[in-house]
Amino acid sequence: MSTSAVGPPAPAPVEGARARRLTEWVFRIRELGIVVALGLLILVTAILEPRFIEADSLRNLALNASIFAILAAGQTLVIVTRNVDLSVGSVLGLSAYFAGDLLSSNPGLPLPVVFLLGMGLGAVCGLFNGILVTWGQVPALVVTLGTLYAFRGLAFLWTDGSQVNAETLPDAFLDLGTDSILGVPYLVLIALVVVLAVGQWLRDFRSGRELYAIGSNPDGARLAGVRSDRRVLTAFVAAGALAGLGGVLFTARFGTVDATAGVGYELTVIAAAVVGGVAIFGGTGSVYGAALGALLLGCITSSLIVLRVEAFWQQAAIGALLLIAVALDRFLGLRIDTALRRRSARRAG
Amino acid sequence: MLADAATSEPSAAPSAAPAAGATPGARVRGVLGRWEALLIGLLVITFVVGQGLSTEFLTADSFTTGSLDLSEVAIMALALALVIVAAEIDLSIASVLALSSAVMADLWNRGLPLELIMPICLVVGGLCGAFNGVLVTRLGLPSLAVTIGTLALFRGLAFVVIGDESVTDFPVSWTDRAFGNFAGTFVPNTMVLFAGLAVGFGVLLHFTPFGRSVFAIGANEEASYFSGLRVKRIKLILFVMAGIVAALAGIIISLRNSTAAANVGQGFELTAVTAVLLGGVSIFGGRGTIVGVILALLLLGGIQKALLLSESISSYWIQIVTGALLVGSVLGPNLARRVSETRRRRSSQSQHPEEGHP
Numbered sequence: 001m002s003t004s005a006v007g008p009p010a011p012a013p014v015e016g017a018r019a020r021r022l023t024e025w026v027f028r029i030r031e032l033g034i035v036v037a038l039g040l041l042i043l044v045t046a047i048l049e050p051r052f053i054e055a056d057s058l059r060n061l062a063l064n065a066s067i068f069a070i071l072a073a074g075q076t077l078v079i080v081t082r083n084v085d086l087s088v089g090s091v092l093g094l095s096a097y098f099a100g101d102l103l104s105s106n107p108g109l110p111l112p113v114v115f116l117l118g119m120g121l122g123a124v125c126g127l128f129n130g131i132l133v134t135w136g137q138v139p140a141l142v143v144t145l146g147t148l149y150a151f152r153g154l155a156f157l158w159t160d161g162s163q164v165n166a167e168t169l170p171d172a173f174l175d176l177g178t179d180s181i182l183g184v185p186y187l188v189l190i191a192l193v194v195v196l197a198v199g200q201w202l203r204d205f206r207s208g209r210e211l212y213a214i215g216s217n218p219d220g221a222r223l224a225g226v227r228s229d230r231r232v233l234t235a236f237v238a239a240g241a242l243a244g245l246g247g248v249l250f251t252a253r254f255g256t257v258d259a260t261a262g263v264g265y266e267l268t269v270i271a272a273a274v275v276g277g278v279a280i281f282g283g284t285g286s287v288y289g290a291a292l293g294a295l296l297l298g299c300i301t302s303s304l305i306v307l308r309v310e311a312f313w314q315q316a317a318i319g320a321l322l323l324i325a326v327a328l329d330r331f332l333g334l335r336i337d338t339a340l341r342r343r344s345a346r347r348a349g
Numbered sequence: 350m351l352a353d354a355a356t357s358e359p360s361a362a363p364s365a366a367p368a369a370g371a372t373p374g375a376r377v378r379g380v381l382g383r384w385e386a387l388l389i390g391l392l393v394i395t396f397v398v399g400q401g402l403s404t405e406f407l408t409a410d411s412f413t414t415g416s417l418d419l420s421e422v423a424i425m426a427l428a429l430a431l432v433i434v435a436a437e438i439d440l441s442i443a444s445v446l447a448l449s450s451a452v453m454a455d456l457w458n459r460g461l462p463l464e465l466i467m468p469i470c471l472v473v474g475g476l477c478g479a480f481n482g483v484l485v486t487r488l489g490l491p492s493l494a495v496t497i498g499t500l501a502l503f504r505g506l507a508f509v510v511i512g513d514e515s516v517t518d519f520p521v522s523w524t525d526r527a528f529g530n531f532a533g534t535f536v537p538n539t540m541v542l543f544a545g546l547a548v549g550f551g552v553l554l555h556f557t558p559f560g561r562s563v564f565a566i567g568a569n570e571e572a573s574y575f576s577g578l579r580v581k582r583i584k585l586i587l588f589v590m591a592g593i594v595a596a597l598a599g600i601i602i603s604l605r606n607s608t609a610a611a612n613v614g615q616g617f618e619l620t621a622v623t624a625v626l627l628g629g630v631s632i633f634g635g636r637g638t639i640v641g642v643i644l645a646l647l648l649l650g651g652i653q654k655a656l657l658l659s660e661s662i663s664s665y666w667i668q669i670v671t672g673a674l675l676v677g678s679v680l681g682p683n684l685a686r687r688v689s690e691t692r693r694r695r696s697s698q699s700q701h702p703e704e705g706h707p
Contacts, residue, residue: 146671
């Protein structure tokens with residue numbers, strides 16, 4: 001599966017650059033594919049039901065996808081390193097209740113502090129996961145399946161069946177989840193900034209590129225001097241912090257929060273990343289793709305609702321889309337592997 | 350699975366080492382050091398603590414209700430264990446369970462007799478498993494991604510089949526059979542079925558050539574392929590079995606609750622995976638026993654029941670304890686191995702100081 005961004009050892013620097021250009025190109029084609037699918041989906045839905053492209057409906061669509069896009073960005077960092085974080089839904093639940101509880105008991109608290117604390121709580125959860133994965137050498141699937149339960153249990157213990165109601169939250173906070181600036185909701189703006197920042201870091205920074213190296217070839221990366229454990233830890237902490245941010249935004253958007261906030265989100269988030277071209281075995285994919293994947297999944301849900309297709313088809317459609325995406329990636333991966341091999345063979349012979 | 354060469358197979362060595370020609374002492378240590386022994390120890394602790402929390406814990410009644418609640422997960426965990434031993438995973442089993450329940454409801458509404466419906470459900474489950482298996486083996490897709498996809502797909506299809514309706518008018522003769530106890534004892538019928546399946550899967554995994562090849566595939570797929578095992582076919586069979594067993598669990602849960610609907614068993618896949626991993630089956634494949642899985646199920650059920658019965662401890666602790674056990678089940682052996690490795694290195698360094706690594 002690893003159509004590595006780092007690539008097999010190229011015989012010459014020129015060839016390496018060319019190989020890298022080829023992989024970059026495939027990345028872009030892959031993202032373009034989702035954009036085209038999104039465009040087609042919106043177009044078809046709009047033709048069948050013009051109300052779909054009214055501002056209100058599009059705004060709702062973007063709002064719904066925003067939190068998932070943020071979570072998918074974090075998940076991408078982890079999956080690219082050939083790990084996985086199943087605990088994001090539980091972390092979101094913890095931090096959502098934390099933010100709500102904090103604000104309803106101290107309404108005067110400055111909002112940036114609430115955001116920082118929520119993200120901090122998420123980062124601590126991520127750190128816990130990361131330490132168990134790197135230092136404890138426990139597979140990420142096992143660790144985060146365990147903490148999926150443990151963090152959710154903590155949330156239940158903490159809330160003890162109670163919930164935070166919208167009336168007890170300050171208006172300025174709730175406005176964040178619903179209000180817009182120049183027609184663009186704050187929530188969407190925040191998601192855009194996060195996706196661009198994380199995406200750029202993963203794409204262009206050395207520490208970001210090293211995540212691909214780790215995911216493509218863990219041993220190779222270590223031998224090449226990549227500080228794997230530290231990078232993987234960073235990825236988990238970042239994913240946790242982003243899930244924490246998602247939790248605070250969840251509270252701002254929905255107002256009413258109990259211990260069940262975000263139950264089952266983990267699978268949707270992973271589905272969004274995989275649909276967006278992030279290979280489950282690491283080494284491939286981009287944050288932008290994952291965010292587009294989240295948007296596409298949200299869009300399918302909305303358009304099925306608008307078209308009054310029975311809501312029951314939603315889940316089936318998402319599952320089918322995921323399978324198609326995985327199969328497509330496999331096909332593309334095989335093609336690019338062959339292309340790279342043929343190039344280096346031609347070069348050598 | 351997320352195979353990582355550097356961290357894979359942490360504790361295969363300790364269980365294999367004492368087998369051949371060891372001293373009696375080492376053999377005892379080998380048996381006691383095994384995962385199953387640890388699980389038995391934890392079980393005993395659970396029983397003692399559980400009895401301390403509530404005098405109702407060690408009663409026939411609490412076993413009956415506790416084991417009934419876990420019936421479906423227990424049955425699905427058996428087949429899932431084989432899939433995980435072969436280094437694959439199936440997260441779609443709970444959705445197959447739901448689809449089977451939905452198909453059952455729909456066909457019952459159409460007036461088919463239950464005796465005909467149940468085999469049809471099993472066939473549906475088998476087809477679901479075959480779908481997973483074909484995608485994994487023939488298209489070469491990772492089973493984690495495939496079964497996350499079919500988790501949504503099969504659950505979605507269940508809703509397509511029956512919507513948000515539910516069927517509750519199954520004949521009492523059948524619901525009694527699923528809910529009742531075996532021949533006047535305190536053991537539920539579902540547990541008798543589980544025991545039968547456990548023996549079947551245990552024999553299949555541990556005492557047949559098929560089972561040996563499942564272990565071989567899990568330990569080293571490529572080597573198995575080159576030594577002539579039909580890797581793809583065996584994996585396909587495992588997925589089909591997981592599907593059929595999940596469909597059976599769907600029939601049981603529908604009859605046991607006398608409710609068939611598309612939303613049954615949400616999240617069961619994670620509980621089943623937890624039981625299998627806690628039972629000592631390696632997530633990287635190639636290692637594990639059915640006995641371990643049974644003990645893990647007993648442990649999970651025991652903890653659940655103890656915390657539910659207890660008045661002083663919140664039942665929310667169930668999730669925290671489950672999660673901690675799951676992580677601890679892999680972390681513990683890892684740390685023990687690391688400690689013993691450090692000790693060995695230190696002792697070999699003191700014997701050959703010139704060869705010591707810096």
